[in-house]
Amino acid sequence: MTSHTALRLHIPEPTGRPGGSTDFSYLSLSPAGAVRRPPVDTPAADTADLATSLVRVLDDDGRALGPWAPDLHPERLRRGLRAMMKTRIFDARMLIAQRQKKLSFYMQCLGEEAITAAHSMALEPGDMCFPTYRQQGLLLSRDDISLVEMICQLMSNARDPLKGRQLPVLYSYKRAGFFSTSGNLATQLPQAVGWAMASAIKGDTKIASGWIGDGSTAEADFHTALTFAHVYRAPVIIYLVNYQWAISTCLAIAGGEGTTFAQRGVGVGLAALRVDGNDFLAVYAASRWAAERARSNRGATLIEWVTYRGGPHSTSDDPSKYRPADDWQRFPLGDPIARLKRHLIAIGEWSEAQHEETHKALETQIIAAQKEAESHGTLLDGRVPSAATMFEDVFRDMPEHLRRQRQQLGV
Numbered sequence: 397m398t399s400h401t402a403l404r405l406h407i408p409e410p411t412g413r414p415g416g417s418t419d420f421s422y423l424s425l426s427p428a429g430a431v432r433r434p435p436v437d438t439p440a441a442d443t444a445d446l447a448t449s450l451v452r453v454l455d456d457d458g459r460a461l462g463p464w465a466p467d468l469h470p471e472r473l474r475r476g477l478r479a480m481m482k483t484r485i486f487d488a489r490m491l492i493a494q495r496q497k498k499l500s501f502y503m504q505c506l507g508e509e510a511i512t513a514a515h516s517m518a519l520e521p522g523d524m525c526f527p528t529y530r531q532q533g534l535l536l537s538r539d540d541i542s543l544v545e546m547i548c549q550l551m552s553n554a555r556d557p558l559k560g561r562q563l564p565v566l567y568s569y570k571r572a573g574f575f576s577t578s579g580n581l582a583t584q585l586p587q588a589v590g591w592a593m594a595s596a597i598k599g600d601t602k603i604a605s606g607w608i609g610d611g612s613t614a615e616a617d618f619h620t621a622l623t624f625a626h627v628y629r630a631p632v633i634i635y636l637v638n639y640q641w642a643i644s645t646c647l648a649i650a651g652g653e654g655t656t657f658a659q660r661g662v663g664v665g666l667a668a669l670r671v672d673g674n675d676f677l678a679v680y681a682a683s684r685w686a687a688e689r690a691r692s693n694r695g696a697t698l699i700e701w702v703t704y705r706g707g708p709h710s711t712s713d714d715p716s717k718y719r720p721a722d723d724w725q726r727f728p729l730g731d732p733i734a735r736l737k738r739h740l741i742a743i744g745e746w747s748e749a750q751h752e753e754t755h756k757a758l759e760t761q762i763i764a765a766q767k768e769a770e771s772h773g774t775l776l777d778g779r780v781p782s783a784a785t786m787f788e789d790v791f792r793d794m795p796e797h798l799r800r801q802r803q804q805l806g807v
């Protein structure tokens with residue numbers, strides 16, 4: 397008789413547990429400046445090594461090193477720093493407003509601010525982003541998006557541009573190239589690829605970027621999107637934001653153990669980069685590289701941003717139940733704001749006093765916007781759009797069954 401080994405199912409272990417301390421050596425980090433930068437027309441298969449290493453520019457002393465160091469004017473660096481600071485202050489204030497019951501729900505992007513601030517500088521007007529619920533920084537990096545309007549959406553009040561039909565944080569800004577955010581994970585990726593394909597079919601010059609969290613890569617939509625992007629050489633950049641955690645499950649549960657997420661790109665024939673997502677300069681340089689590649693018909697790129705979700709998943713989450721309390725403080729890639737600030741100070745283009753002054757000015761601006769938004773109502777005072785709005789703006793002629801439902805609701 398043949399003897400058989402009993403089969404065992406492998407259940408991935410969390411990267412860290414409450415009360416413990418995460419060993420982040422699983423990230424296998426490369427030193428700043430150590431990774432090569434190929435030309436943008438390099439064949440996708442030649443990026444295999446870049447999907448396992450880590451593109452980094454800023455070192456611990458704030459120096460910009462290596463072939464990826466971008467040539468950015470100090471004014472643009474200061475602009476990037478201000479955008480990150482604004483995003484963090486905005487998040488902190490909205491979190492408090494949620495605790496005061498002025499809004500029903502909130503999601504911060506604490507620790508990930510470099511990704512959106514740098515990316516928004518790498519795009520051209522007319523390009524389209526297909527974000528998740530954690531890319532508010534794309535909007536907060538712009539000067540033409542009203543903070544008051546954003547807060548009205550969060551408070552689902554009388555001036556909510558989406559009339560209370562979207563969860564707070566699921567913004568929609570076509571005019572800013574920000575596609576309506578969906579709460580159904582990963583649906584935005586096939587849409588991003590489809591939008592990019594349409595741009596190519598029309599012979600346009602615009603490109604798309606699609607965003608996804610590490611946990612959501614377990615959805616079939618992610619894999620479908622990569623295949624279409626490769627087959628049709630769609631002018632799209634796919635950003636995979638590896639925050640280490642989904643809600644309470646670590647990256648291993650989405651298949652991130654023993655491999656990198658960027659390697660998924662190489663597997664389907666896309667160029668792929670794994671990049672330090674807390675390094676403003678590396679994020680900008682990688683975004684520009686992928687944007688140039690897409691815009692010159694050389695195909696899509698999958699970029700894995702390695703970063704850390706510093707806050708809870710949402711205001712409904714308590715991370716102390718599933719991960720070590722000191723995880724973010726110990727995360728080896730540090731704080732993106734502190735790192736860019738250190739760089740600007742190192743090159744003589746910023747100071748502690750300027751930083752403090754900017755912080756105060758941004759806080760004043762956000763407090764004033766919140767005050768104005770609250771004058772249009774908050775959840776606390778019940779000045780919210782009527783339930784009747786859920787029936788509006790979908791059909792030109794409302795179908796009979798919806799007319800009946802509306803009557804039954806009495807609105």
Ligand SMILES: Cc1ncc(C[n+]2csc(CCOP(=O)(O)OP(=O)(O)O)c2C)c(N)n1
Pocket residue numbers: 530579580581608609610611612613639641642643705709
């Ligand atoms: C299709 C679908 N499945 C499950 C959920 C519930 N859900 C919301 S967020 C989330 C975790 C997503 O994790 P990740 O993609 O890593 O993004 P992060 O929240 O960490 O930014 C889950 C499971 C959902 N909204 N949609």
